């Protein structure tokens with residue numbers, strides 16, 4: 001069944017990392033709790049029971065601003081790959097998450113930390129060849145804020161549930177580049 005994109009009252013996705021999407025059961029529950037309001041409807045997705053029949057929204061907006069953690073992003077392997085656009089920071093090639101690994105610019109054995117500022121995406125070959133040596137990555141690692149990371153996310157392939165999501169997939173003037181609409 002279909003997912004619903006959840007927007008905040010300013011008509012921005014509630015989250016990009018990952019995209020704020022709920023399944024239809026959650027969507028119906030939030031509608032009954034009066035937490036969200038439909039913005040766009042799926043043309044032919046109806047929820048029906050003996051007591052009700054309603055059209056499932058493809059996009060819905062929340063009534064209240066709830067507290068999203070915009071501005072701060074916690075370090076994670078996946079988000080670091082997003083920051084680096086899945087590009088090995090030594091050879092410059094693009095890889096899948098499976099083919100990438102975390103490289104500590106200052107090696108762990110020299111006290112290098114696992115952090116935004118000391119870690120870059122590296123393919124396994126480069127990581128092996130680098131070992132405990134100090135190599136200069138193509139882009140110096142940095143701690144991104146939510147918006148910088150969301151903008152990077154939009155440069156990567158993104159799967160959307162319905163074409164009505166497209167106008168909302170933007171951050172700071174950047175729009176989604178490589179959209180795939182789930183059939």
Ligand SMILES: [Zn+2]
Nearest residue numbers: 088091123126
């Ligand atoms: Zn590499």
